[in-house]
Amino acid sequence: MSEVSLKRPLLIAIDGPAAAGKGTLAQSLAGRLDLPYLDTGLLYRSIGKLMRIAGLDLDDAQAATIIAEKLTPDDLQRTDLRGREAGELASRVAVHPGVRAALIAFQRDFAHGPRGAVLDGRDIGTVICPDADVKLYVTASAEVRARRRTDELLAKGRLVDYEAILAEVKARDARDSGRAEAPLRPAADAIVIDTSVLGPAEVLAMAMSVVENWQKMH
Structure with missing residues (x-):
């Protein structure tokens, strides 16, 4: 796969x-292009953990907002943000409008750094960074995603039913797609990549091709 030498800042938004597989792609792209990477899924988890x-009190909107306004990238490096507990804490603080406003500002500040960035989430290209240079929407069938999740949990020794x-x-798809605010959907100018029958290397190759085409036009 050819290397890309960026001559100007590049902002990549990856939703899905x-x-x-958007997280895997985002990390791979960031590494290949030497760009800062932000896993936005950790933001609310971090707020919950810090509180x-x-x-x-996780239901204290003012306290949660203060924590969110003081969030730094280092807070996202914690090793305990992936588990179920962190997810439950995240759901408690995500309902506070002040927290969402602070985290939107955090994401936009990160995205518009001097080198650009790669961000992945569910509304990066539509709400957080509608001005992104490259927008990708990574998806797969519900059946494939459920199988991946099942295999992941089984590998961790958990007994789960497909x-x-x-x-x-x-x-979750129905809930995320039906949200009144920032519903899960591809941006109008996003390139959709269906990973149902693709491996990580193939997905990265497709994404790099999109980046290379962008660079040729800029």
């Missing part, structure tokens, strides 16, 4: 549903 550690995971995936 859970378990489609729990400080002994604050059909139950599939039902959860479909329910």
Whole structure:
């Protein structure tokens, strides 16, 4: 795969549903292009964890907003942000409008750094960074994503049922797509990459091709 030498800042927005492979692609792209990377899925988890550690009430909107306004990239390096507990804490603080406003500002500040950045999430190209240079929407069938999630949990020694995971995936898709604010959908100018039958290397090659085409036009 050819290397790309960036001559100007490049902002890449990667959106898509859970378990489609957007995180893997985002990290690979950031590494290949030597760009800062932000996993936006960790933001609310970090706020929840910081509040729990400080002994604050997760339902206290003012306290949560203050924590969110003080968030730094270093706070996202914690090793305990991936588990179920962090996810539950995130859902508690995500309901506060002040937290969302602070985190939108955080993401935009990160995105518009001097070198550009790669961000992945669910509304990066539509809400957070509609001015992104390259927008990708990474998706896969619900069945494939449920199988990936099931295999991941089985590899960790957890007993899970594929059909139950599939039902959860479909329910989450419906919930995310039907949100009144920032529903899950590709931006009008996003390149859609379906990873259902593609491996990580193939997905990265497709994304790099998009970046190379962008560079040729700029």
